[in-house]
Amino acid sequence: MTVENASEIQQQIEAHSAKLNEVRAVISTVVVGQELLVERLLLAMLCNGHVLLEGVPGVAKTLTASSLARAVHAEFSRIQFTPDLLPGDLTGTLVYDPRDHSFSAEKGPVFANLLLADEINRAPAKVQSALLEAMQEKQVTLGKETFSLPKPFLVLATQNPIEQEGTYTLPEAQVDRFMFKLKVGYPSMEEELKVVQRMARTQAPAEVQPVLSLPELMKMRESLESVFIDEKVERYIVRLIDATRFPAKYDLDIERYLRFGASPRASIYLSLAARGHALLSKRTYTVPQDVKDVAHDILRHRLAISYRAEAESITSDDLLDRILSKVPIIEE
Known part of the structure; x- marks a missing residue:
């Protein structure tokens, strides 16, 4: 470019x-x-x-x-x-x-x-x-x-x-x-x-x-294609979704609260929404904070919580807070 x-x-x-x-x-x-x-x-x-x-x-x-x-x-x-x-x-x-x-x-x-x-x-x-x-x-x-x-x-x-x-x-x-x-x-x-x-x-x-x-x-939708997203940010998105399916891999003790995690559609929407959030912020590039800012709204309805979570009054937003705090932005 x-x-x-x-x-x-x-x-x-x-x-x-x-x-x-x-x-x-x-x-x-x-x-x-x-x-x-x-x-x-x-x-x-x-x-x-x-x-x-x-x-x-x-x-x-x-x-x-x-x-x-x-x-x-x-x-x-x-x-x-x-x-x-x-x-x-x-x-x-x-x-x-x-x-x-x-x-x-x-x-x-x-x-x-x-x-x-x-x-x-x-x-x-x-x-x-x-x-x-x-x-x-x-x-x-x-x-x-x-x-x-x-x-x-x-x-x-x-x-x-x-x-x-x-x-x-x-x-x-x-x-x-x-x-x-x-x-x-x-x-x-x-x-x-x-x-x-x-x-x-x-x-x-x-x-x-x-x-x-x-x-x-x-x-404007066409312009969204011009918003750059680095592969490192894409990998961060994929790790977040992976953590909803296999939390133990990321040292998260939440498996008993989940029936199943997010689908691949969540990864697609997270990437799109992060780029859209960057556009609203007048940026031509996406940063990890864009992903974090939209993560709850994209993922809260894609985590199926267990009866145990309901009994302990734990919501999908609570689990997402733990995932976002634990999953590293840069792959270790």
Whole structure:
């Protein structure tokens, strides 16, 4: 790489980072706090990944998702998952026309750039499988025809960690297809005061104005390829994933708390997210700290903890803390 090329890439990365900061700024005019949530959603859009949001009701999950869609001028769709939902309610169906005895495809709400699947764990297995095909293949089959989904296509799925009655556990195969699992907590007292002052009104709050177009977003995705990641950092990523499967190799006494570790998809997403994090930080290269910063959100839903861990109130985040502190950055 020449000096001129390096300088051009640096300018491009800085321009993209500045544009994404504009997106964050306009969302903050509506959503109070939740800076990390917004950053991770932007990261998911950059890396072409899906996001699972876990949090109690009323912490602005839906508002953040809809505001993000407006900010990037994306088509937004929301569907409330219920136990009586059918796959066709999500993907669409074939409609019969008696005039010429033919069927035509009626596309469902999944045909959007940003789909909010609210309370995904309330839907039965057939609906979850239909969403799984859309997430993985970026396409939907209606009858004998297959339709490509819009580009970009991002699923934001929410689930309530409190209510378990009337819910269906998400299978590991589906959970693994989410790039991030984000925990959305309560706002601080100061943030909640701002929420009350801004939202406790009879008039609707101001809408978010678009500051980024979808073609610009797709160009940013291409620029992500220019962010350098050294093989030493890649090896660090692989060691972290290996430690979730064979912790004893790294002198970690956590095997009794794990049923199984992370899949190879975790390594891919960690590498992508680390490069995306570097881009957001206006860097053309990735450092180990980028990996550490995104590790919990990438891995917490990929570690299957044992009953013993649950009995001792040990979470996957607790185990990840131990892994990150023990696995060396430089191979010994």
